[in-house]
Amino acid sequence: MDRISVMRAFITVVDEGVFARAAERLDTSPQLISKYVSQLEQHLGVRLLNRTTRKVHLTEAGSRYYQRASQLLDDLDDMESQLGDMQGQAQGLLRISAPVSFATQHLAALLCDFQKAHPAVGIDVQLNDRKVDIVEEGFDVALRIGHLKSSSLIARKIAPVRLLMCASPQYLAQHGTPTSPDDLQQHHYLHYSYMESDSSLNIHQRLKDAGREQQRSIISNNGDILIKAAIEGAGITIQPSFISGADIAAGRLHVILPEYEPEPMGLYAVYAHRQLLASKVRCFIDFMEGYFGSPPYWDKGLESATIRY
Template identity: 55%
Template structure:
């Protein structure tokens, strides 16, 4: 039997002075209310109420129990109300994990815009290109770039991530511009640590064979590789959110215009769908609509 329900029934009997009035207040039958109180007395091995055909009176033990039950139920109601208010009011510290280059280049404005809407949310941003365990590390939301894999985590698509094959004009003048993906094997390649060596290219939406590239410099930061390419270090395959500005300014040139590596996606990843904290739900909803299908870095 639910102890909270029996306590509520006992309180109603004491407050109303009768089982019948208590039953009307609780929308229960008088027999069920009486059963609840009797169960409490059996459980406590103490008489809480004196019953006669005319009235119900509270024993000394019953009065003491009434006061304690009343306080317990008040505390419980206040706790539930505080949790409800917390869920309705977007506040607290939001811990976000995001890729280093993307976070440095493109998250500052988003975070400022988000905080303008939700000024009571404090943001703890952790930039890393390694794949963190968001549950173990206490991360509320992780922004991840790649292909969606089967996982117990929840993932929502934010925006497409296009990859650009490019090099500096000076490099291409010195070593020549490749006209097919196969010719990339003859060039200096600046490799991102966490990317696959084997890239699949699309030629006018038709899949061609995979291409394995030899790398001369490997680094775990895309901005460093982009800067190395600007200085003539070789060819890079990097997201347009890194290379777009340099391409627009002529510091890098996109090559193999008929070919393009298959696009990736950026996702907002979080642990639970049920009882999702309002700060997490609000941020996910915000970031999912923020960049759109053609993000601003692809509009150069």
Template identity: 45%
Template sequence: MSSALAMDQLTGMRVFATIVDKGGFAPAAAALGMSKTMVSKHLAAIEDRLGVRLLNRTTRKIGLTEIGAEYLRRCQEIIQLVDEADGRLLESHDRPRGLLRVNAPVTFSERHLAPSIAEYRRRHPEVQVDLVVNDRVIDLIEEGFDMAVRIGRLKDSTLVARRLAPAHMALVASPAYLAARGRPERPEDLAQHDCLIYAYSSERDEWRFADADGPRTVRVKGPVSSNNGMILMQAAIDGQGIVVLPTFIVGDALRDGRLVEILADYRPQDRAIYAVFPANRHLSPKVRSFVDFLVERFGGRPYWEP
């Protein structure tokens, strides 16, 4: 049976049940938003297809035939089942539920994303969150993720990106390191200092700054490199050198004085934090609700800013 034929039959069942419920063709037509002629055609189509008479008509009233009464009962059962199925499907699509698979960077997840999940699930208890953390860029579709959190300057892709928050970068060192080695006065001075290198950066040994005179690039080197921002922050706190890190990592250390910002007039190039997800006209409620939640939690001036 074609889907069009099935829809016609279901419509005919609704028309027949409405005629009986409303007690006539005219009130049924008004209730269904159809013409009286169209209501008559739907009923005639059912009777022709089945080869039976469902209603006895007079000029003053209508009445069910015996087979019409049986057919009405079956129609009402089918209509109820269809309406319940539609209602449950729409309800499931209207509220967040199911497994939400998220990929995100390690340090941002540990410090900010993981503590946020409890609040999100208090709002949406029917969502189960599978948070997988790593610092490599993965293929969301190939690896089965609903969305990812990414930090930096995004490359062109088929993914949809929504900006969650700024990722301000800060050049920092410990007071002990600066007391021993001196405070750099301009970016070029960094060539004479120990610099701590983030291994996954495309600019790992070339740090870029900007001031009123425009951008500038400085080549740096140092005793420690790592693919983990927390390790680099701890190395800086321990006096091992100078490091460029986002404030969502070093904000607390700046507030309590374990680190101090240097060259504040020469800002490292800032980045941003994004939620990315596959392009889809019908974005699922679980993804939409989680992205909206992250914008609410991290947007504007993020709480981690010193």
């Protein structure tokens, strides 16, 4: 028994007063309406209606059931209407997970511009460099940086992410500028602990091994700290250009071995479902695409470094 359909049939009979008009309103037959009401009475174990040839009358139990059932259906209709509106117009709370350094440097303006375009959307952005479980932790979308691996999640590439190896002019004057990967064995390394290890980052692995062997490395899970340490002359680091680009363009850092620049990674918007995607999520992902430019604005002062998109 479809309890919602049966309940709606009963309420319509009471509102219209006769089975025929209730059937006409629900675009069905009087026989089916009568069957629904009988099923409901059998299910509840009480008589809800006293029937005559001309009109139906509520019993005491029927009157109580009618009041509660009417409220339940009104609430259900209201809820479905609100959900339908959310699909048509972006609204509600959008929960975003984003990498710390990227978000603090480049996300605020985008969020403000997005909210101006979609004022009915509230934003809750949580910063974390670990890969969150967006389903378990209740996020609508996560921004991730890397070489995206196969996943049950859906991803949209937002921008390329260059990785540049750099050090301060003072450090290079004191320790020498590497001219080949073999020269990296003699240098201090500022190591980002979440850096992916794959074949495109073999330079990173060489520096990591050299730093570990000679106890001349600094390790952190935050790229901003490592860039500041590099500016202070602490060593060589490999960081995304969205963190290092401004300091490279200003001359506070120099790019090392640009011909060995790793393959670019990507900034991705990751979400759980492609079908029945809430408008707030769909609008946010569409808004992000192209927002940072092509190439991204943080790379436009780096013409002297090798660019490989």
